[in-house]
Amino acid sequence: MAGHSKWKNIQHRKGRQDALRGKLFAKLAREIYVAARQGDKDPANNQKLRLAISKARAQNMPNENIERAIKKAAGGGEGKDYESITYEGYGPGGIAVMVETLTDNRNRTAADLRHIFSKRGGNLGEAGCVSWMFERKGQLVIDRETADKDEEELMLxxxxxxxxxxxxxxxAYEVTTSPEAFEDVKQALEAEGIAFSSAEVTLVPANKVHIQGEMLKDVFSLIDALEDHDDVQNVYANFDVDEEELAKYTD
Known part of the structure; x- marks a missing residue:
């Protein structure tokens, strides 16, 4: 499992997402709003909306929040028009970083992200500079402490x-799928009573950079700052790290 995926799981277990739940829900609602505004308001006819709702539910976002975002999108022209833009760059240690945003002001977002990268030992690059290192995949992560099936049964x-x-x-157990098979696999596992600590279609790195020691703090400082930005929906990076090293940082 790539380091960033491990880091997201530890964030979840240590309650960081609880501390930032209001901001997290706001970002999830924006993603649902944009998906509904740009397509059918019925999730059955809008895969992008289904995936956004699935992601929100995996984070325990209340149904009323989800319904409110869809209703807002159905309300017509009073809402903001958000643009989906992906930025690419390099972080400390030469790691590749992909940043997915939803913004109503691309100039502001680009300037802010450039500042975040440069202040924390990285640099914002040109479109295409690192995207070739990533592949879109479905990922379903199951916490081993809460899994009620053994490894072999889950794998089969x-x-x-x-x-x-x-x-x-x-x-954890991590299940990887194609984007097209993600919903089918998720539903099949849910039908067996399996719960996920995270479930989403994400970007998975093909090439990884191993980091350790003080470099971890620099990398996580960059990722945390990017994720904290209001316009940023998702951050992906291609670093790998030993779980023992990661535990030292988070303890």
Whole structure:
């Protein structure tokens, strides 16, 4: 599992997302709003909206928040028009970073992200400079502490229902799918009573940079600052790190 994926899981277990739940819900609502505004308001006819709702529910976002975002999108022209823009750059240690945003002011967002990168040992690059290192995949992460099935049973269940890969780490099971198979695999696992610590279509790095020691603090400082920006929806990076090293940073 790539380092950033491990970091997101530790954030979840240590309650960082609870501390930032208001901001997290606001970003999820914006993603739902944009998906509904740009397509059918019925999730059954809008895959982008289904995925946004699935992502929100995986973070325990209340149904009323989800419904409010869809209703707002259905209300017509009074809402903001957001533009989806992906920025690419390099972080400390030469790691590749992809930043997905929804913004109503691209000049402001670009200037802010450039400042965040440069202040924390990185630099914002040109379009295409690192995207070739990433592939869009579905990822379903199951916390081993809460899983009520053993590893072999989970693996067979995932693979039989169309998953591409199944990986076991010290703390979690991670199921990888194609974007097209994501919903089918997720529904099949949910039907067996399996819960996820995260479930989303994401960008998975093909090439990874191993980092350790003080470099971890620099990398996480950049990622935290990017994720804290109101216009940023998702941040992906291609670093890898040993779980023991990661535990030292988060303890």
């Amino acid at each position: 269940l995932a693979l039989e229902n169309g998953a591409d890969d199944f990986e076991t780490t010290e703390k």
